[in-house]
Amino acid sequence: MLTKEEDKLVSKIADLKRKKNAVILAHYYQIPEIQNLADFVGDSLGLARKAEQVDADMIVFSGVHFMAETAKIINPSKKVVLPDVTAGCSLAESAPEKPFAEFISRYPDHMVITYVNATAAVKTMSDLVVTSGNAVKLIDSLPKDQKIVFAPDKNLGAYINQVTGRNMVLWDGTCEVHDILNTERILQARKKYPNARLIAHPECRAEVLDKADYVGSTAQMLEYAMADTAKEYIVATETGLLHQMHKDSPDKKFHVVESQAGCACNDCPHMKKIR
Ligand code: SF4
Numbered sequence: 001m002l003t004k005e006e007d008k009l010v011s012k013i014a015d016l017k018r019k020k021n022a023v024i025l026a027h028y029y030q031i032p033e034i035q036n037l038a039d040f041v042g043d044s045l046g047l048a049r050k051a052e053q054v055d056a057d058m059i060v061f062s063g064v065h066f067m068a069e070t071a072k073i074i075n076p077s078k079k080v081v082l083p084d085v086t087a088g089c090s091l092a093e094s095a096p097e098k099p100f101a102e103f104i105s106r107y108p109d110h111m112v113i114t115y116v117n118a119t120a121a122v123k124t125m126s127d128l129v130v131t132s133g134n135a136v137k138l139i140d141s142l143p144k145d146q147k148i149v150f151a152p153d154k155n156l157g158a159y160i161n162q163v164t165g166r167n168m169v170l171w172d173g174t175c176e177v178h179d180i181l182n183t184e185r186i187l188q189a190r191k192k193y194p195n196a197r198l199i200a201h202p203e204c205r206a207e208v209l210d211k212a213d214y215v216g217s218t219a220q221m222l223e224y225a226m227a228d229t230a231k232e233y234i235v236a237t238e239t240g241l242l243h244q245m246h247k248d249s250p251d252k253k254f255h256v257v258e259s260q261a262g263c264a265c266n267d268c269p270h271m272k273k274i275r
Contacts, residue, residue, distance in 0.1 A: 002033070010037055022058035025050055027067065028218055029240035029271040034062050041244065043218035044070075044116045045131040051075050064270045066092040069120045087273040089117060091203075094173030095152035097121040103149075107169060110147040113139065117175070118152050132156060132202055133217035140164045155179060159202040159209055177238050177268045178203035180259045186211050189234045189257050196255060199224060200236035208236055225249055238268050 002010065014037075017024065025047050026038035035041050040050045044067065051059060051071035058079045061068035066089055068082040100122050104112050114126035115135065123129050130138050139148070139160055150157040151171030155178065161168055181204050190198070190211075199221050200212040209215050214224050218241060225233055225245050232253040235242060245254045259266040 006033065013037060017060075020058050021056050022060050023054050023056040024060045024062060025054075025071070026062035027064075027240070027271060028222075028244055029238040029268050030062050030274055031240065031272065032243045034274060035240070035243055038062060043131070043133065045133040045217070046219055047071070048074055048116065048131070051078075051080075054078060062274045063087070064089045064092075064268075066117060066119060070116060073120060073123070083275075084273045087270045089270055090176040091115075091117045091152055091173055092119050092122075095119070095122050095171055097125075100151065100171070101125060103151075103171065107147070107149050110149045110169060111142070112149050112151070113168075114151050115153050115156055122151065126151075131217065133219055135160055136163050139166065139168075153203055155205055155209075156202045158206055159215065162206075175203045177259075177266060178236075179205060181205065181208050181236055181257050181266070183207045183211070185257050185259070186234075186236070188261070189255065193232060193234055193253075193255050196232040196234045196253070197228070197230045198234045198236065204236050212236065222248060225252065225254070237266070238271065239266050240268075240271065 024038045026034050026041050028041060028043055042050060048070055052074045054075060059071050060081050061071055064087045065082060068080050072080040095118055104125060112126045113128045113130060114123055116129055116131045148168040150168040152173030154170045154172055155174060157168055157170040178201055186208055197213040198211060199214045200209055202215055216224055222244055226248050234255050234257060236257045239256045242254045242256060256266050
């Protein structure tokens with residue numbers, strides 16, 4: 001339920017949107033109020049696909065910097081605005097342009113595959129850009145003897161290596177939101193919710209993924225939670241996703257894995273800059 005003040009703000013945003021012929025795209029990690037007023041809510045892959053189809057004059061991208069940048073790459077004739085230009089990403093920032101160029105120069109016979117959570121500069125040095133939703137499928141489709149450098153997420157890279165039986169060289173980067181979860185946090189959640197199934201995003205550490213009943217991208221976790229027969233879930237990812245899960249499956253219970261004892265949260269500080 002919105003307050004009177006928030007209601008006024010929402011009307012103002014709607015007016016401005018009409019005036020500018022703008023469309024609002026929002027990531028699942030945005031606060032519920034932003035997700036509710038967006039024209040489309042999605043994960044990286046869904047938002048990239050939507051950005052390509054947009055025929056409005058302006059895309060207001062409620063997410064972080066690399067996502068707005070990706071929308072601009074995909075649909076360069078549109079004006080793309082990011083409500084807070086300082087909304088960055090620890091993962092994208094873990095791979096700065098120069099050190100990354102030096103790193104891949106050590107592997108001249110390797111294909112460079114980059115997760116979409118990277119800067120445009122790093123993407124231009126890549127042969128293929130993937131999302132967590134299509135990474136396994138695309139990498140698995142390559143010849144088995146193809147040498148690969150994968151960046152920037154080492155947890156996702158290790159997971160793909162495990163699933164596909166490859167031995168990709170991994171850049172040493174992580175997402176601060178997923179990498180903070182560990183065995184202790186999972187055991188604590190399991191103890192608190194003994195009947196819940198654990199679903200996890202592949203940006204989590206192997207020690208978390210090993211304990212999960214299901215591992216999948218943001219959109220895959222949503223689909224799984226809707227189709228699965230269980231009634232209760234522990235969700236190892238960013239807190240914002242639970243808003244959509246509750247909407248999709250109001251009869252089920254969802255619990256976030258606490259990032260620290262006593263705090264029922266695991267928020268991305270960059271995503272949460274958009275208010
Ligand atoms: Fe980056 Fe992680 Fe935040 Fe996503 S959740 S924007 S990968 S820091």
